[in-house]
Structures are given as C-alpha cells and as structure tokens.
Amino acid sequence: MRDVAEIAGVSLKTVSRVVNTEAGVRPATAERVDAAIRQLGFRRNELARSLRHGRASATVGLVIGDVANPFYASIARAVETRARSGGSVLITGSSDEVGSQERELVGMLLTRRVDGLLVVPAAGDHGWLAEEVRRGVHIVFLDRPPHGLVADSVVFDNVGGGRRAVRHLLAHGYQRIAIIGDAPSVHTIRERYDGYAAALKEAGLPVDPRLARLSPHDAEGAARAVRELLTLPEPPDAVFACNNRMTVGVLHALRAARAPLGLVGFDDFELADLLGVTVVSGSAVEMGGRGADLLFARLGGDDRPARRIVLSPTLVARGSGERVSEEPA
Amino acid sequence: MRDVAEIAGVSLKTVSRVVNTEAGVRPATAERVDAAIRQLGFRRNELARSLRHGRASATVGLVIGDVANPFYASIARAVETRARSGGSVLITGSSDEVGSQERELVGMLLTRRVDGLLVVPAAGDHGWLAEEVRRGVHIVFLDRPPHGLVADSVVFDNVGGGRRAVRHLLAHGYQRIAIIGDAPSVHTIRERYDGYAAALKEAGLPVDPRLARLSPHDAEGAARAVRELLTLPEPPDAVFACNNRMTVGVLHALRAARAPLGLVGFDDFELADLLGVTVVSGSAVEMGGRGADLLFARLGGDDRPARRIVLSPTLVARGSGERVSEEPA
DNA sequence: ATGAAAGCGCTAACAA
DNA sequence: TTGTTAGCGCTTTCAT
Numbered sequence: 001m002r003d004v005a006e007i008a009g010v011s012l013k014t015v016s017r018v019v020n021t022e023a024g025v026r027p028a029t030a031e032r033v034d035a036a037i038r039q040l041g042f043r044r045n046e047l048a049r050s051l052r053h054g055r056a057s058a059t060v061g062l063v064i065g066d067v068a069n070p071f072y073a074s075i076a077r078a079v080e081t082r083a084r085s086g087g088s089v090l091i092t093g094s095s096d097e098v099g100s101q102e103r104e105l106v107g108m109l110l111t112r113r114v115d116g117l118l119v120v121p122a123a124g125d126h127g128w129l130a131e132e133v134r135r136g137v138h139i140v141f142l143d144r145p146p147h148g149l150v151a152d153s154v155v156f157d158n159v160g161g162g163r164r165a166v167r168h169l170l171a172h173g174y175q176r177i178a179i180i181g182d183a184p185s186v187h188t189i190r191e192r193y194d195g196y197a198a199a200l201k202e203a204g205l206p207v208d209p210r211l212a213r214l215s216p217h218d219a220e221g222a223a224r225a226v227r228e229l230l231t232l233p234e235p236p237d238a239v240f241a242c243n244n245r246m247t248v249g250v251l252h253a254l255r256a257a258r259a260p261l262g263l264v265g266f267d268d269f270e271l272a273d274l275l276g277v278t279v280v281s282g283s284a285v286e287m288g289g290r291g292a293d294l295l296f297a298r299l300g301g302d303d304r305p306a307r308r309i310v311l312s313p314t315l316v317a318r319g320s321g322e323r324v325s326e327e328p329a
Numbered sequence: 330m331r332d333v334a335e336i337a338g339v340s341l342k343t344v345s346r347v348v349n350t351e352a353g354v355r356p357a358t359a360e361r362v363d364a365a366i367r368q369l370g371f372r373r374n375e376l377a378r379s380l381r382h383g384r385a386s387a388t389v390g391l392v393i394g395d396v397a398n399p400f401y402a403s404i405a406r407a408v409e410t411r412a413r414s415g416g417s418v419l420i421t422g423s424s425d426e427v428g429s430q431e432r433e434l435v436g437m438l439l440t441r442r443v444d445g446l447l448v449v450p451a452a453g454d455h456g457w458l459a460e461e462v463r464r465g466v467h468i469v470f471l472d473r474p475p476h477g478l479v480a481d482s483v484v485f486d487n488v489g490g491g492r493r494a495v496r497h498l499l500a501h502g503y504q505r506i507a508i509i510g511d512a513p514s515v516h517t518i519r520e521r522y523d524g525y526a527a528a529l530k531e532a533g534l535p536v537d538p539r540l541a542r543l544s545p546h547d548a549e550g551a552a553r554a555v556r557e558l559l560t561l562p563e564p565p566d567a568v569f570a571c572n573n574r575m576t577v578g579v580l581h582a583l584r585a586a587r588a589p590l591g592l593v594g595f596d597d598f599e600l601a602d603l604l605g606v607t608v609v610s611g612s613a614v615e616m617g618g619r620g621a622d623l624l625f626a627r628l629g630g631d632d633r634p635a636r637r638i639v640l641s642p643t644l645v646a647r648g649s650g651e652r653v654s655e656e657p658a
Numbered sequence: 659a660t661g662a663a664a665g666c667g668c669t670a671a672c673a674a
Numbered sequence: 675t676t677g678t679t680a681g682c683g684c685t686t687t688c689a690t
Contacts, residue, residue, distance in 0.1 A: 001683060011661045016685065024659055041460055046440045047376045047386065048683035052666045057376065059420070059441065067421075068406040070399060070599075077397040080423060089437050091388070091420050092396075094409060108418050111375045112388065131370055248599065255603055270399075270577065271600055274584055330667060340677045345669065353675055377667035381682050 001044070007036040019044050050113065058088045060295065061109035063102055063119045064142075066094045071244050071267055071284050072120070075142060078288030079118055086296055088115065097186070097217075099124045110137065116295045118142055118288075123185040138298040142291045144187040145308065152298070154291045154309045156282040158188050158266075161313035162195020165240050165264040165280040168315055170203050172323045174238035174262045178211040178229050180222050180250055181242030189214060192242045192266055211236050222249025223256075230257055238262030238321070244269050251275065263320040266313070278321030282313035330373070336365040348373050379442065387417045389624065390438035392431055392448045393471075395423045400573050400596055400613050401449070404471060407617030408447055415625055417444065426515070426546075428453045439466065445624045447471055447617075452514040467627040471620045473516040474637065481627070483620045483638045485611040487517050487595075490642035491524020494569050494593040494609040497644055499532050501652045503567035503591045507540040507558050509551050509579055510571030518543060521571045521595055540565050551578025552585075559586055567591030567650070573598050580604065592649040595642070607650035611642040 005015045010029060017025050018033040025033075036042075050057040060083050064072040072094075080090045091109060095102035102122045106129070109117060116138035119129075130149035133139055139146075141153035169177050179196045181189040193214065197207045210232060213225035222245065229236055230253075238261050239254075241247040247265030254261055265272075268281035290309050330348075334341045339358060346354050347362040354362075365371075379386040389412050393401040401423075409419045420438060424431035431451045435458070438446060445467035448458075459478035462468055468475075470482035498506050508525045510518040522543065526536045539561060542554035551574065558565055559582075567590050568583075570576040576594030583590055594601075597610035619638050 012683095013661055013685085014659085017660085020685085026659060029659080041464060043436070043440050045380070045442060045683050047380050047442050048666090049685075050666095051374070051376050051380055051668090052683080052685045054666070057441075066406065067396065067409065068399070068402050070397070070402070073397050073399070073402040076421070077395065077423060080396065080421070084422070084434075084437075089420050089422060089434075089441065091418050092405070092409070093413070093418060094406060105413075105418075107372070111372050112386075112418065113374060113376050135370060251600070251603055269600075270598075271580070271604065274580060275600065275603060341667095342669085342677060343675090346676090349669085355675060358675080374667050377682090378669075379682095380684090381667080381669045383682070 001042065003040055004033065004036045004042050007039065008033045056115055057113045059112065059114045060088050060090055060292075061106075061112075061114040061117045062090055062092045063095055063105050063109070063117065064092065065097045065120060065122075067092060068094075069245070070269060074284035075120070075288035075291075078285045079292045082289055082292035082296065095120075095122055097122045103128065106132075115299050116140070118291050118295060120144060121146060123183070123187070138295060140291045140295045140298070142287055147187075150306045152291075152294045152306050152308070154287050154294065154311065156188070156287070157310050157312050158191035159195040159198070161266060161280045161282070162192035162240070162242075163199045164195070164313070164315050165266065165321075166196050166199035167203075168278070168280075168317070168321050169238045169240065169262050169264055170199065170205075172262065172321060174323070175205065176208070176211065176234065176236045177238045177240060177262075178213065178226075178236035179240045179242065180216065180225050180246050181214045182217055182246070184214045189242050192240075196240055214242075216246065216249065219245050219249035219252065222246040223253035224249075226250050226253035227257065230259055236261065238264075241265040243267050247277065247279070251277065262323065264315075268316065272316075273318055276319035278316065278318045280313045280315045282311045286311060330371065332369055333362065333365045333371050336368065337362045385444055386442050388441065388443045389417050389419055389621075390435075390441075390443040390446045391419055391421045392424055392434050392438070392446065393421065394426045394449060394451075396421060397423075398574070399598060403613035404449070404617035404620075407614045408621045411618055411621035411625065424449075424451050426451045432457065435461075445469070445628050447620050447624060449473065450475060452512070452516070467624060469620045469624045469627070471616055476516070479635045481620075481623045481635050481637070483616050483623065483640065485517070485616070486639050486641050487520035488524040488527070490595060490609045490611070491521035491569070491571075492528045493524070493642070493644050494595065494650075495525050495528035496532075497607070497609075497646070497650050498567045498569065498591050498593055499528065499534075501591065501650060503652070504534065505537070505540065505563065505565045506567045506569060506591075507542065507555075507565035508569045508571065509545065509554050509575045510543045511546055511575070513543045518571050521569075525569055543571075545575065545578065548574050548578035548581065551575040552582035553578075555579050555582035556586065559588055565590065567593075570594040572596050576606065576608070580606065591652065593644075597645065601645075602647055605648035607645065607647045609642045609644045611640045615640060 005012045083090045093105040099122045120143045125148045127148035145153045184190040216222045241250045244267035265279045268279045334344045412419045422434040428451045449472045454477045456477035474482045513519040545551045570579045573596035594608045597608045
C-alpha cells in the first residue's frame with residue numbers, strides 16, 4: 001500500500017480511502033491510485049485490516065465430524081453459501097467426532113480470530129466452550145445441542161423421527177425391529193433410540209435389548225452388527241438404522257446375506273431412491289442455512305436469548321420399509 | 330498479551346517467549362506467566378503474529394467445484410488432514426465451476442494471505458493466476474492442469490481411463506456406445522472423450538456424433554440426455570458416463586425406462602457396488618493428498634521445476650458393463 | 659480533498 | 675534471564 005501511494009504520488013491514507021471507496025477523493029486522484037494498484041497487482045492485506053479494525057476478519061469457522069460424509073458436506077455447502085453472500089469465507093475442520101480433535105480445532109480457529117463458530121459437537125461436555133462464549137465468541141450448535149452451556153442451536157426432532165420410522169415399520173407388519181446406531185453418548189442417537197423405544201411401547205411390544213446395537217462407529221461396524229443379529233435364535237424382521245453411515249452398512253449386510261428384512265434409515269442419501277430405501281430425514285442444507293443465519297444475526301448485534309430451532313424430519317417411503325417389495329418408479 | 334504481562338508482572342516480550350516456548354525464561358517466571366494466561370483465557374492472535382512474521386498464516390486455501398459433491402469432498406478431506414498435521418487450517422470454497430466465482434474466491438483467499446492454494450480450475454484461461462504465481466503465491470492444480478501458466482498439478486490419466494472404459498464395453502459385446510459428459514471445455518471431459526473416441530477407432534467402429542452428449546451440467550441433464558438417446562432410430566446399447574454426476578443421472582434414466590443398457594462410469598461412488606455399477610476411477614483422496622504434499626513442499630522451499638503427477642484410474646467391474654447381468658457378491 | 663501520526667497484537671533485533 | 679524499541683500493513687483520529 002505504501003508502494004501504491006508512492007507510485008501514485010499520494011499519501012498512504014488516500015490509497016486507503018480509494019481502496020475502501022470512502023468519500024472525499026477527487027476522481028482524478030482516485031484514477032491515479034487505481035492505476036498504481038493495477039500496476040502493482042496490489043491486494044489489501046485483510047489480516048492487517050482486521051488487526052487494526054478490531055473485530056471482523058470476515059472468516060467463520062465450521063467444525064463437523066467429517067467433510068467426506070455427505071450429510072456434513074451438505075451442511076458445509078449451505079454455510080459456505082451464506083457466508084460468501086455476506087463476504088466471508090469459511091474454514092472447515094473435521095473432528096472425526098473426537099472431543100480432543102474438536103477442541104484443538106476450535107482452538108486453531110479462535111487463534112485465527114474467526115468472527116464466529118458453527119459446531120456439530122462431539123459427545124461430551126462443552127463447558128470449556130462456555131468460557132469462550134462468555135468472552136464474546138459467537139457459537140451456534142448444529143445437529144446436537146450444546147451440553148454444559150446455553151447457546152443457539154439448530155437440531156432435528158430426533159425422537160419424533162425415530163418414532164415415525166418405527167411406527168412405519170410396525171404399520172407394515174414388522175414385529176421384531178432392531179436398531180443399529182452409533183454410541184448413545186451421541187445425543188442424536190440417544191434421542192432416536194428413545195423414539196424407537198417409544199414407538200414399540202405404544203404398540204405394546206417389548207423393547208428387546210438384544211435387538212439394540214449401539215456401538216458401531218461406521219458402516220463396516222453396522223454391517224457386522226447386522227450379521228450378528230441374523231444369527232440370533234429369534235432374528236429381527238426389520239432394522240431401524242440411526243444415520244446414513246449405519247444405513248449403508250446395513251444395506252451391504254442385508255444384500256450379502258440375501259436377507260429381505262424391512263429397513264428404514266435416518267438421513268436421506270443419494271441413490272436411496274434407486275435402492276428403494278425408505279428413510280426418515282431432515283434437510284442438512286436447511287440446518288446449515290438456518291445455523292448460518294443465526295450466527296450472522298448474532299454477529300450483526302442480535303442479543304436476544306439463545307434460540308433452539310427444531311427441524312422436523314419427514315418420512316420418504318421407497319419400498320424397503322413397506323413389506324411388499326416394490327420396484328421403485 | 331499486554332494484560333498477561335501486567336498480571337504476571339513481566340514484560341511483553343517475556344510473555345511472547347513463554348507463548349512460543351523460546352528458551353531463556355526461568356521456570357518460575359514461566360509458571361507465573363502461564364498462570365496469568367490461564368486466568369485470562371489468553372490466546373495468541375495468529376493474525377497479528379503472521380502480520381509481523383511476514384509469511385506463514387498457517388492457512389491454506391482450496392477451491393473446488395462443490396463440497397457437496399463427494400468427489401470434491403474426498404479431496405477436501407485429504408487436503409485438510411495433511412494441512413492439520415502441519416498445523417494449518419483449510420479454507421474451502423466452491424466455485425460451482427464458474428470462472429468468475431473461482432476468481433472471486435481466489436481473490437478472497439489471497440487477500441487473507443493464505444500460504445498457498447490448491448485449485449480445481451474451472452474451464453477457461455488462467456493467465457491471470459500466472460500473475461499471482463509470479464508474485465510468489467504457491468498454487469497447485471488438482472484434477473485439471475492449469476491453462477496459461479506452468480505450475481504443479483495432480484491429474485488423472487483421463488484419456489487412458491476413457492479408453493479403458495470403452496474397451497471394456499466393447500470387449501463385452503457392446504457396439505453402439507454413447508458418451509454423456511459435461512461440456513468439453515472442461516479439460517477432463519475433453520480427455521475422456523478422446524479416450525472414448527480412440528477406443529472406438531482402434532476397434533474399427535465409427536464415432537457417431539449423435540451418440541455424444543456433452544452438454545449436461547448435472548445429473549438431471551444427464552438423465553434428459555439419456556432419454557433423448559433412447560428415442561433415437563438407432564439407440565445406443567451402452568453408455569460411458571464421464572463423471573459421478575453424469576453416472577447418477579444415467580442410472581436414474583435407465584432405471585426409469587427399464588432400459589438394460591451397458592454402463593461404465595468415470596469416478597467411483599458410494600453404493601456403486603450395491604447398484605452393480607462398473608466404473609473406472611482414480612482416488613480423490615490420493616489426489617488431494619499428493620497435491621497437498623506438493624504444496625507443502627513448495628512452502629518448505631522446494632523450488633524445482635513444476636511437476637505434473639498423473640494418477641492412473643482403475644476399472645472396477647460390477648455388472649453394469651459386462652452384458653451378463655451378475656448379482657454383486 | 660488530502661496528509662501526519664498513532665496504534666491494533668505481535669515478534670525480530672538488539673540492549674541491559 | 676529479562677526488557678526496550680521498532681515495525682509488519684492497515685485504519686483511525688485529527689490536522690491541514
């Protein structure tokens with residue numbers, strides 16, 4: 001910028017004015033400055049700018065489990081779109097759902113003075129984040145509510161979604177319904193399990209612990225769990241898979257075993273229609289978008305009490321949960 | 330940091346020493362400083378640090394078409410992993426394959442003084458980037474080579490992959506093979522088309538322009554193209570789909586029309602095995618990883634001539650390209 | 659309409 | 675072992 005000023009034969013401040021399109025610069029002068037800027041290929045240093053200016057690095061942070069998981073990728077895309085329309089860029093980090101990684105990531109983001117944070121929290125307490133919030137960091141929680149502090153969040157109605165999935169299976173004649181999910185320490189899984197159990201109870205059916213497999217972390221683990229279930233003396237006749245990873249694993253296992261069990265998965269996924277998989281799902285795009293809106297409102301000065309936005313998942317019947325196997329249209 | 334110094338009763342520089350774990354601080358002093366840091370919840374301002382220190386904001390930028398596309402998401406994940414193991418974070422931006430958006434994104438990243446850039450370039454000339462490169466910005470191109478400048482790149486052998494896909498179909502008795510892809514202005518598509526044409530020619534078959542549909546940008550467009558092809562007087566008996574989006578569209582259209590055409594797609598995708606889709610694909614994870622390695626080597630001072638790394642795609646036969654429809658294992 | 663000086667939070671270079 | 679000074683590139687405040 002100093003170089004630009006020198007070439008244009010003006011002071012540093014005048015260049016700053018031109019760059020920021022402030023008023024009070026004679027057109028002729030501005031012209032000269034612009035020419036110098038082009039000649040040098042000058043780009044304002046945003047780091048220096050936000051250092052001086054105090055707040056506003058025009059950068060927001062997003063912490064998710066894994067960008068390679070389409071559910072998270074959709075969230076990331078929605079947040080990015082909102083951010084860019086407001087002139088901000090997005091730093092995305094994958095925590096692998098591990099608390100220590102999440103904490104490290106948040107640290108790296110805060111150290112770079114992001115204006116705000118969107119976080120899909122890993123299991124565990126987040127009291128340590130309360131400290132940051134108290135210090136003025138704006139955080140919005142996605143998919144799972146914060147544990148140990150009050151803050152904005154956008155979540156799905158997981159209990160309702162789980163109940164709907166299982167009711168659907170029951171309505172189609174399935175009786176022994178298994179549930180496959182990640183560890184119940186993950187908030188969403190616990191809630192979906194609660195919905196599962198509630199639906200069974202209201203139908204007067206027992207909640208058989210042998211049919212609950214809440215430990216697999218990935219598709220392979222889910223497939224293994226299904227194989228085990230199939231060897232039970234009284235195997236299940238249907239499965240409720242708690243998220244997209246689980247559903248993929250269940251599909252593989254069922255196909256390999258040529259076992260025509262009923263199936264409803266939580267979360268939609270590409271090609272689910274071709275595979276005829278019935279799902280209960282909410283919109284990741286909407287979750288990311290609403291979360292970003294919430295965050296930018298806070299950054300804009302909104303200081304109303306923390307809000308929790310609950311999105312309702314919907315059931316999409318495609319054949320796998322309806323007993324009579326239908327060819328998808 | 331000044332506050333920390335005050336509370337600990339030391340000078341600013343001493344705090345800096347402790348924060349950077351430089352030598353020459355008495356343990357007792359360091360202890361006091363650490364206590365003050367904890368008390369205040371102090372975090373070093375990385376922006377100020379890199380402003381002073383000149384280079385190294387420990388941030389790299391990645392420009393891709395769309396994070397929500399699993400192919401790009403895999404690249405992003407691989408880059409992120411490499412970046413973090415080196416203490417850097419990743420700013421990811423989606424260009425939607427539009428040149429103007431790409432340019433805007435690169436501008437936003439450069440303005441934030443990222444240490445380096447990984448770019449999957451949209452179609453068009455990139456001479457404007459040459460200017461930046463000349464100025465010392467490190468850029469590595471992914472998936473498509475740069476046009477209009479010399480720089481490191483990691484690409485697939487697209488011609489070879491396209492040829493292999495079509496040879497495979499020919500070997501299994503298909504004769505009229507259509508090709509569906511994005512616009513040939515996209516480098517990868519043009520190359521894959523060349524491979525397609527080469528395979529036909531070496532088999533002594535004509536390259537029928539009516540069977541080439543190189544205009545759809547998304548899955549829906551690809552599906553439309555297939556529907557059109559099926560109404561031809563002499564419809565194709567097989568399709569080569571040029572990327573994962575196209576393959577998805579083709580699958581939908583073929584399934585809807587109950588048309589058992591042969592199909593080989595470029596790029597692998599989740600559940601392709603369950604759908605029995607034969608693909609030719611390279612590893613997005615390897616592409617991202619190798620690209621990141623290249624970039625970090627440059628950032629580390631490597632100034633050898635620009636390199637181009639070519640990854641070979643492999644063919645995975647799953648049924649859709651082998652005439653005799655096989656149940657996947 | 660333009661410029662000079664101070665300072666954002668930090669580190670490099672040099673004292674003490 | 676510790677502190678002082680200067681300055682990274684910019685914006686703010688106050689002059690001119």
